[in-house]
Amino acid sequence: MRRVAPRSLRISQVGLRGVVGSAMTAAHILDFASAFGMFLEADGPIVIGRDPRASGVMIRHGVIAALLACGRDVIDLGIVSTPVVQHAIRGLEAAGGISIGASHNTADWNALKFLGPRGIYLSTAEASELLDIYHLKKFRFVEWNRVGTLRLWDEAVDAYLDELAAVYDFSSLRRFKVVVDCCNGTSSLVLRRLNDRFGFRFILINEKMEGVWFAHEPSTTQSIVELQLAPLVKPLGADAGFLFDADSDRVAVATENGCAVSEELVLPMLADHLLLHGPGKLVITNLSTTGLVDEVARWHGGKVVRVPVGRQAAMDALTSYPPEEIAIAGEGTGAVMMPQFRFVYDGIAAMLAILTMLDERGKKLSEILASYPRFSILKGQVPLASQQIPALLMKLQRLYSDGIPNVQDGLRIDWPDRWFHIRVSQTEPIVRLICEQRGDPPQALFDSLLEQLRSFA
Amino acid sequence: MPHGGHFLKIGVSGIRGVVGEFLTPALACAFAQAFGTYVGEGRVVVGRDTRRSGPMLQHAVTCGLLAAGCEVVDVGVSPTPTIQIYVSATRARGGLAITASHNPAEYNALKLFNHRGLFFNHYERSELVDLYHQSDFRQALNEEIRLVKTDYEAPSRIHLERVLAHVDVSRIKSRHFRVALDGVNGAGSRLSCQFLSETLGCELHAISVEPDLPFSRIPEPRPDTLGELADLVRRNHCHVGFGQDPDGDRLAVVDETGRVIDNDDVLALAVDVVLQRSPGDVVVNLTTSHAIEDIAMRHNRRVYRTPVGEANVVEVMEAVGAVIGGEGSNGGIIFPAVHPCRDSYTGMALVLDYMAETGLPLSALVARLPRYYRKYGEVVYEHGRLGPLMRVLEAAFPQAVSDRSDGLKLMWPRQWVHVRASNTEPLLRLAAEAPSREEVEELFGRIVQLTNLR
Numbered sequence: 001m002r003r004v005a006p007r008s009l010r011i012s013q014v015g016l017r018g019v020v021g022s023a024m025t026a027a028h029i030l031d032f033a034s035a036f037g038m039f040l041e042a043d044g045p046i047v048i049g050r051d052p053r054a055s056g057v058m059i060r061h062g063v064i065a066a067l068l069a070c071g072r073d074v075i076d077l078g079i080v081s082t083p084v085v086q087h088a089i090r091g092l093e094a095a096g097g098i099s100i101g102a103s104h105n106t107a108d109w110n111a112l113k114f115l116g117p118r119g120i121y122l123s124t125a126e127a128s129e130l131l132d133i134y135h136l137k138k139f140r141f142v143e144w145n146r147v148g149t150l151r152l153w154d155e156a157v158d159a160y161l162d163e164l165a166a167v168y169d170f171s172s173l174r175r176f177k178v179v180v181d182c183c184n185g186t187s188s189l190v191l192r193r194l195n196d197r198f199g200f201r202f203i204l205i206n207e208k209m210e211g212v213w214f215a216h217e218p219s220t221t222q223s224i225v226e227l228q229l230a231p232l233v234k235p236l237g238a239d240a241g242f243l244f245d246a247d248s249d250r251v252a253v254a255t256e257n258g259c260a261v262s263e264e265l266v267l268p269m270l271a272d273h274l275l276l277h278g279p280g281k282l283v284i285t286n287l288s289t290t291g292l293v294d295e296v297a298r299w300h301g302g303k304v305v306r307v308p309v310g311r312q313a314a315m316d317a318l319t320s321y322p323p324e325e326i327a328i329a330g331e332g333t334g335a336v337m338m339p340q341f342r343f344v345y346d347g348i349a350a351m352l353a354i355l356t357m358l359d360e361r362g363k364k365l366s367e368i369l370a371s372y373p374r375f376s377i378l379k380g381q382v383p384l385a386s387q388q389i390p391a392l393l394m395k396l397q398r399l400y401s402d403g404i405p406n407v408q409d410g411l412r413i414d415w416p417d418r419w420f421h422i423r424v425s426q427t428e429p430i431v432r433l434i435c436e437q438r439g440d441p442p443q444a445l446f447d448s449l450l451e452q453l454r455s456f457a
Numbered sequence: 458m459p460h461g462g463h464f465l466k467i468g469v470s471g472i473r474g475v476v477g478e479f480l481t482p483a484l485a486c487a488f489a490q491a492f493g494t495y496v497g498e499g500r501v502v503v504g505r506d507t508r509r510s511g512p513m514l515q516h517a518v519t520c521g522l523l524a525a526g527c528e529v530v531d532v533g534v535s536p537t538p539t540i541q542i543y544v545s546a547t548r549a550r551g552g553l554a555i556t557a558s559h560n561p562a563e564y565n566a567l568k569l570f571n572h573r574g575l576f577f578n579h580y581e582r583s584e585l586v587d588l589y590h591q592s593d594f595r596q597a598l599n600e601e602i603r604l605v606k607t608d609y610e611a612p613s614r615i616h617l618e619r620v621l622a623h624v625d626v627s628r629i630k631s632r633h634f635r636v637a638l639d640g641v642n643g644a645g646s647r648l649s650c651q652f653l654s655e656t657l658g659c660e661l662h663a664i665s666v667e668p669d670l671p672f673s674r675i676p677e678p679r680p681d682t683l684g685e686l687a688d689l690v691r692r693n694h695c696h697v698g699f700g701q702d703p704d705g706d707r708l709a710v711v712d713e714t715g716r717v718i719d720n721d722d723v724l725a726l727a728v729d730v731v732l733q734r735s736p737g738d739v740v741v742n743l744t745t746s747h748a749i750e751d752i753a754m755r756h757n758r759r760v761y762r763t764p765v766g767e768a769n770v771v772e773v774m775e776a777v778g779a780v781i782g783g784e785g786s787n788g789g790i791i792f793p794a795v796h797p798c799r800d801s802y803t804g805m806a807l808v809l810d811y812m813a814e815t816g817l818p819l820s821a822l823v824a825r826l827p828r829y830y831r832k833y834g835e836v837v838y839e840h841g842r843l844g845p846l847m848r849v850l851e852a853a854f855p856q857a858v859s860d861r862s863d864g865l866k867l868m869w870p871r872q873w874v875h876v877r878a879s880n881t882e883p884l885l886r887l888a889a890e891a892p893s894r895e896e897v898e899e900l901f902g903r904i905v906q907l908t909n910l911r
Contacts, residue, residue, distance in 0.1 A: 019598075020597075020598060020599050020602070021524075021596040021597050021598040021599070021601070021602075022596065022598060025596055026486050026487075026490055026520050026521055026523075026524035027483065027486070027487060029520070030482055030483040030486050030517070030520070031483060034481075034482070034483065053599060054599050054600065055599045055602050057523060057602065057604060057605060058519075058520055058523035058524050058602050059520070061516045061519040061520035061523065061605075062486060062516070062517065062520035062524075064513075064516040065482035065485070065486065065513050065514070065516035065517035065520060066482050066483075066517075068482075068512065068513035068516065069476075069477070069481065069517075107599055108598060108599045108600075110599070139481070139483075141476075141477045141478060141481055141482075142477055143476070143477045143478075143563070144475070144476035144509055144510045144562065144563045145509055145562070145563075147476070147509055147510050147512075147513050148513070149512070150512060150516075211599070211602075212599060212600040213600075
C-alpha cells in the first residue's frame, strides 16, 4: 500500500488541491476538469493558466484533454497569475476558467481553482453542484467531430495591465522604489512588464520562476517577509517591500525601515484607504481577522461583515451585497479584493493601492502604520480528534458566557477590546486558536484557552 | 447496444474505440500512465495522425506519461512508421501513436511501441494490460515530473534517409515518373508530396494531401475506395498511383491502366524484389496469398506463416531473421532493413525502384507474378460458433492440411481457405484462394454453405 500523508488531498467546494503523485493523480485531474466542462452552462471558450510548479505541465495537459473532449475550446495563457486568468475570462467573454496552481502551498502541492463567467469564483451552491458531477463520474463527452480546439494567447498580461492602468495612476506611482520578493512565482512576469512597459522601478528578488525548488515557502506571512525581503529594503533605500505568493493573489509588506509588517495589517490599511474614497462602506472579512478592521471602519462610518474563514464564504457574501456598497473584502492572510475588481483576490492590485495611499497621503509606510492603534494577536494550534470538537466548543461557550458568542465557524467570543476564535483547520487534523486584544497581548486568556484545548486532546 | 466491444476495446492490441462516449480522455490518460509505468522513466515519443480527436487524446496521453515520470517527445502529426523509426533511432524508452489506422474517422486508438520501435510482443502486451487493470501506476512527485520536448523535423528526415539507403535514387530520378497520390488527408500527406516530388524527382499529381481537412474517403485504401486515384492516374497518364491510409503504414498501388492492384500482388512484388537482392526468409500471415511461397521457392527461400496482425508477423520475422514480410490483404509491406514495421514509404520506394530497374510498366511486372484468385467474406460472429464450425469444416475436407493457429486454415497443394474471428470487430472473416476464378468461387461457395449450417 502506498502511504499517503493524512489530508494531503482535498476535494471540496474550493476545488481540487493536493500533493501531486502521492495523493493527487492524473485521474483526479481528468475527472474534475471533465466535471467542470460539463458543469459550465454558458457557451464560449474556457481560459486556463498555471503557476510555475513542475507538475503544472502534467496537469495542464490533463485539463486541456478533458475540456476539449467536453467540446470546449480552450484558451491557454501559459504561466500567469490567477488574477490574470480572472481578468482574461472577463475580457475574452469566456464561459469560465481554471487556474492551475497551489498559491501559498509548498512546491509539492498543486490545485485547480475553478472560475465561472466574468472570472468569478464559484458560489457555494455552484461549487457543490460541480462536486456532485465529479462524484457521479458520468461525464458527457461530445462526438468526435465536435471535440474542441486549443488556442494559445500570450497577451493576457498586457490586457491585465491595461485594466490596472485604468484604475491606478501609474505616472505618479512609478516614482516609488520598491523591492519585491516574487517567491519564484508568477508575480515576476507582471512586475517585469510594469518596469519595461510603464517605467516602474521594481527591484525583484527570487524572480526566477521555479518548478521544484522555491527559495522559501511562498507564503505571505510576517515570518517569511523577515527572511530575505525585509533586510533589503533599507539598504536599497526603497520606499517599501512587497512579497507575493506563487500565483500572486496574496501580498505581504515590509516598511521602508526594513520592518516586516504583520499580514493582519494589509486589510485594515487598505480599508482605511478605500473607505475614505467610497462610495462603498462595507468591509467583508472573516472571523479570524484583526479587530483593527472594525476600528478603522468606525473612523469612516463603515461597517464590517464577518463571515466564516475561507474564500467560499467571502464570495457568497460578496454576491449578496450591491457592488457599490462594498469598500473592500479580504482576510488576514494578505488576500484582498479591490472594489474595482470585485471577485479577484489580487496581490498586485493591493500593492498598487498601498502605493497610491503613500502617494496621496505623502507619508512613509511606517508613518501610516504608526497611526493605527496597537492590537496584539496570538495564534496557536492543538491536535484534536474531530469527534471531540462539538463538546469542546459547547464547554467553552458555557465557560465564557460573559462574552458575545458567534458560532458561524467554530466558536468566536467577543468582549469589548478582546476576542478569541477557535476553528477547525480545513487542511490538518488540528484546531486553531486566535486571540486578540487592543494594546498588550492577551497572554492569560490565550494560555488558559490552550490549556482547555490540550485537556481535550 | 448489441456489441459493446465494437465501440471500445481494451486488450492486447492496445486501446481503441469510438471517441466521445466510449474512448474518453480519462481512459487514454490511464492507459498512457500504465504504459509509462511499464517502460519506465525516460523518453517516450508521442505522435498522431490527422483525426479531429487527435490533439485531445495527445493531451490526455501526455498527461498520463508525465504523471508516470516519463519525458515526452512530441513529434506532432507523423506517420506511424516514422514514429517507430524515430523511437529506435533516438533510443527512447518507447513510443505511442495516436491513430486508428484505416478505421473510420469517429474511431481512435493508441498503438504502443517498445524501446526498439516495435509493437509489443504478446507477453509484453498482456503484462501491460494487467498493469492497466491493476491501476497501480507510478505516480511522479512534483520534482520528478519531466518536460515535453518537440521535434517536428528529425523524425521524417531519419525515416526517409533509412528508406533511401535501400533503393537507387538517381536511377528513379532519371526516369521522371509521373505519379498519382491519394494521401486521404492523413498523417503522411505532406511527407509523401516531399518524398515523391522532391526526393525522388517524380511529376506528382496529388489529391487529399491537406492534413487539416477531414478524411476525403473511406480511410482504408481498397479498390472500391480508390476510384478517384484511379481516375487521376488515367487522366494524367501516370506510371503509377499510390493510396495511403491515415497513418501511412498501409499502401495501395494503382497500375498505369488505372487498375488498383491487389494488395497481395503488391506484397508479392516487394518480396520478389527483395529476394532478388538480399537472400533470406519470408514471413507473412495465414491469409496472405500462396504466391509468396511460389516466389520464395524460385529463390530457394522459406516462408513462415503467422496469425493475422502486424505484431504477430514482426514477432516471427525477428525470431527467424527474415528479410521481408507483410500482410497481403492488409496492404502492409514490412522490410526490416528499414525497420520491422509496415511502411508505405518503403513500399513506394521499392515499387518505383523495381519499375526503374526493369523499365517495364507496372501492369507487366504484376503479370509476371504467380496468378491466384482470392475471395473474401464475413459473417456476424456469435459466441461459440467458431469451434463447431471448425470441426464441421475439418470433417468436410478430411484430405486438407489443417492449421489452427488463428481460427482454421485448410490447405491443399494449390488452394486454401481461412476462417477466423476478427480482432477488432464481432465478425468471422472468411478467405479462400485458388488458381482460377471458377475454383475459388466453388471453394468459397462450399465454405459459405457450411458456415451457414448450425
